[in-house]
Structures are given as C-alpha cells and as structure tokens.
Amino acid sequence: MQPHGSDRTGAGQGATLHAEGRYFDGLSARIHPVTLRLDQRLWIAGPEIAVDWDLFDLVAGDTVAPLMRIGPRGRPARVEVSDSAFADALTARCPDLHRSDDKGSGGNLRLVVWSIAAGLSVILLAIYGVPAIAARLAPVIPISVESRLGSAVADQVDRMLGHPPVCDDGPARAVLDRLVARMAGERGMVGQRGMVGQRGLPGEPRIAVHRHAVANALTLPGGRVIILSSLIDRSETADExxxxxxxxxxxxxxxxxxRALLAASGSSFLLSLVLGDLAGSTLIVATGQMALSAGYSRDAETAADAYAVETLRRSGGDAGALATILERVARDEEPDGVASLLRSHPFTRERAHHIRALAGNDTAGRHILTDADWIMLKGICRNVATAAPR
Ligand SMILES: [Zn+2]
Structure with missing residues (x-):
C-alpha cells in the first residue's frame, strides 16, 4: 500500500487515486468496464481483466478532454478514462505520456529549448571537449529523454549480463518498495515534472533485482537501479x-x-538526440558498457556517500553501515572483476573514514528494518529456481 494523505507534490507522487474506466484489449472490439487504481503503477481490474502497467511505458492518444486514452507503448491494449483529476495525476506521473504528440505549450517550449540546447552543445563540444560539456549538459536534459534512454540502456545491460532472472518474490518486493519509498520520501524532494532540484530525486527510483553472482548495484539514467542479488547476500544487515x-x-x-553516459558517448549521443534516434545501436552498446564498467569520479563518490549518510540518518538507519559493507566487499572481491561494485564505485580507505566521520556515533546500532522484514527481503530471489549465472 502506498501512503495516503499528505501530498507533498500537488498532483504528484503521493496519493493513490481511483476512477472508473473502459478497457480495450486492442484485439477485439469488446468494451470491458474496469476500475482503475493509480499509485506507483496503473492497476486495471474488471470481471475478466487484471493487469497493471508501468507508468514509464504509458503514452496517450489524441482525445478531447476530459477523455483520456492511454496504453503501454508498442502494445495494443488501451484504457479510456474521463475523470479529469485522474487524468491530471496520470499526466504528472507518466514522464512520456505525451511524448509522441508534444502539443501542449509546455511540451512545445521544452522541445524548442531542448533543440536549441542540443544544437549549441554540438558546437560547444567541438570547442571545449566532451567532459566539460557532459557536466553542464546532464542537468538540463529533460527527464522524459533521460527515462527513455534509461530504458534502452537497461535492456542493453540485461543482455550484457546474460538476461539474469528477475527476483520479485511478492512479500520481499513489498519490503523493498517500502524501504525505497521511505528513503526517497525522507529526502522530501521530488522535482516538478521535467525539472529536478539540484539535490532532489526526479521521482521515486525504479529498482530491479536480478539474480547474479556478482555483488553490485548499477545506476542507470532515468532513476533506474539494478541490484545484483549477491549484494543482498553479502549484506549482513539491512542498513548495509x-x-x-x-x-x-x-x-x-x-x-x-x-553525466557519465554523456561523457562516454559524447557526440554520438548528441547526434542521436538531434536525429531523434535514441535507440541508435552504437550509442546504446557504448552506454551499456559504460553502465557496467565506468567508474564515477572521486568527487561524485564522496557526494553520493554524503547523500547516503544523510538518507540513512533521516530514515532511521545506521548511517555508518555503508562503510562496513564497502570494506567487506573491498576485502573479498577482485577490484577488476566484471561489473564489480568497486569498479563502478572506486573504493578507498579514505572513503570509509569519511563515511564514518560523517555518520558519527549517534545512529550506530539502529536498524532500518525489523529482523522479520530483513529476512523477508533477503529471500527476494526465492521465486527464481535456477542457479545464478556468472
Ligand atoms: Zn558510487
């Protein structure tokens, strides 16, 4: 269950909404009356219908308000709803809803600004080089562009890892979702659609857990995090x-x-944007490699550590536990191993010192989850029978 009540973001992320709608499977002309529920996904239920859709996949067709017709991109099924509050919430929560027909004035403006920015960037790139531009460009890229890109990169990473099975045991997943909502919510900063606060999250991160023998967590564009299950196995406490x-x-x-993706792909990314070909194959292969093996800068690691300490402190966890697991993994793992945690997040003794100094002693011994919840979460791969691939 998502929390009801205090809705910090207006039409945004907080509340669960309900509405009546009509479902079309896209194959027959039959109309199915359904009940819609919107939280972190769109749930559609009727006498013969029970589906739920990812908000990041949803696109809207051409309709006259208050009628809204939506469905997952590339699939025939559609839902119609005529409830304007519900339609507004969908618009606020689905980053790509109006992507194909950017007719709203905001959409047009963004598109124009973005085209100019992209054009300028190609010129600046030639003058100043890739890293400097990547650092400046990353914050102005629209979230809808970033989330499309993230989806393509996620597919590529999945291929490169050999399609590791998805771990999503229901009760364990519920524990994870609550933990994520709590940590993301504790920050209390969710940007407006299309905008990101300097230190806020652009939305609730999307976490996928895959069964895999390497202990790692990969962060992709679009707020996606891929957890490889050994990381959970190697964590001795929920706080770690x-x-x-x-x-x-x-x-x-x-x-x-x-930023890393821009720096890695440089002009090919910008060209893809200008040409409108975000799924350009060379680009995505390069970025998949980047996601798996590129390390962030020392400054980026220090900032992410500080963010983690503050998040754990605010969420009721042990803020120093991060140092403990980093040390354990650093002791046991080959730093150059494929997709290793240390390769994507270079670890040094100084990092551990710094984390402990920031964390202080006052949160030591706190537990972010109950023992029962942590045991439940550790079993998130129990729905996957096969052995972990290497
Ligand atoms: Zn890192």
Whole structure:
C-alpha cells in the first residue's frame, strides 16, 4: 500500500487515486468496464481483466478532454478514462505520456529549448571537449529523454549480463518498495515534472533485482537501479544494503549516470538526440558498457556517500553501515572483476573514514528494518529456481 494523505507534490507522487474506466484489449472490439487504481503503477481490474502497467511505458492518444486514452507503448491494449483529476495525476506521473504528440505549450517550449540546447552543445563540444560539456549538459536534459534512454540502456545491460532472472518474490518486493519509498520520501524532494532540484530525486527510483553472482548495484539514467542479488547476500544487515541503495540514490540525485553516459558517448549521443534516434545501436552498446564498467569520479563518490549518510540518518538507519559493507566487499572481491561494485564505485580507505566521520556515533546500532522484514527481503530471489549465472 502506498501512503495516503499528505501530498507533498500537488498532483504528484503521493496519493493513490481511483476512477472508473473502459478497457480495450486492442484485439477485439469488446468494451470491458474496469476500475482503475493509480499509485506507483496503473492497476486495471474488471470481471475478466487484471493487469497493471508501468507508468514509464504509458503514452496517450489524441482525445478531447476530459477523455483520456492511454496504453503501454508498442502494445495494443488501451484504457479510456474521463475523470479529469485522474487524468491530471496520470499526466504528472507518466514522464512520456505525451511524448509522441508534444502539443501542449509546455511540451512545445521544452522541445524548442531542448533543440536549441542540443544544437549549441554540438558546437560547444567541438570547442571545449566532451567532459566539460557532459557536466553542464546532464542537468538540463529533460527527464522524459533521460527515462527513455534509461530504458534502452537497461535492456542493453540485461543482455550484457546474460538476461539474469528477475527476483520479485511478492512479500520481499513489498519490503523493498517500502524501504525505497521511505528513503526517497525522507529526502522530501521530488522535482516538478521535467525539472529536478539540484539535490532532489526526479521521482521515486525504479529498482530491479536480478539474480547474479556478482555483488553490485548499477545506476542507470532515468532513476533506474539494478541490484545484483549477491549484494543482498553479502549484506549482513539491512542498513548495509540500504546504505548502498542510498548511495545509488545519491548518484541519481546528482544525475551522475547521465553525466557519465554523456561523457562516454559524447557526440554520438548528441547526434542521436538531434536525429531523434535514441535507440541508435552504437550509442546504446557504448552506454551499456559504460553502465557496467565506468567508474564515477572521486568527487561524485564522496557526494553520493554524503547523500547516503544523510538518507540513512533521516530514515532511521545506521548511517555508518555503508562503510562496513564497502570494506567487506573491498576485502573479498577482485577490484577488476566484471561489473564489480568497486569498479563502478572506486573504493578507498579514505572513503570509509569519511563515511564514518560523517555518520558519527549517534545512529550506530539502529536498524532500518525489523529482523522479520530483513529476512523477508533477503529471500527476494526465492521465486527464481535456477542457479545464478556468472
Ligand atoms: Zn558510487
């Protein structure tokens, strides 16, 4: 259950909404009356219908308000709803809803500003070089562009890891979702649609857990985090795991994945944007490699550590636990191993010292989850029968 009540972001992320709607499977002409529920996903339920859709996949067709017709991109099923509060909430929560027909004035303006920025960037790139531009460009990239890119990169990373099975045991997933909501919510900063506060998250991070023998967490553009299950196995306390997760949120808040991606792909990314070909194959292959193996800068790591300490402190966890798990992984793991945690987040003794200094002693021994919840979360791969691939 998502929390009801205090809605910090207006039409934004907080409340659960309900509405009546009509479902079309896209194959027959039959109309199914359904009940819609909107929280972090869109849930559609009727006598013969029970589906739920990812808000990041939803696009809207051409309709006259208050009628809204939406469905997942590339699939035929559609839902119609005529409830304007519900339609407004969908617009606020689905980053790509109006992507294909950017007719709203805000959409047009963004598009124009963005085209100018992209054009200028190509010129600046030639003059100043890639890293300097990447750092300046990352914060102005629209979230809708970033989330599309993140989805393409996620597919690529999945291929490169050999399609590791998804761990999503229901009760364990519920514990994880609550933990994420709590840590993301404790920051209390969710940007307006299309805008990001300097240190806030652009929305609730999207976490996928995959069964894999390497202990790592990968942060991709669009607020996506891929957890490889060994990281959970290697965490001795929930606070250690939460520390890593919060560190990844720090990278998301700073838009580091986007920065790294821009720096890695440079002009090919900008060309793809100008040509409108975000799924350009060379680009995505390069960025998949980047996501798996590129390390962030020392400054980026320090900032993400500080973010993690503060997040754990505010969420009722042990703020120093991050140092403990980093030390354990550093002791046991080959730093050059494929997709290793240390490669994507370079670890030094100074990092651990710095984390402990920031954390102080006052949160030591706190537990971000109950023992029962932590045991439940540790079993998140119990729905996956096969052995972890290497
Ligand atoms: Zn890091």
């Amino acid at each position: 795991f939460a520390g890593i997760l919060a560190h990844e949120f720090g990278h998301i808040a700073a838009r580091d994945p986007m």
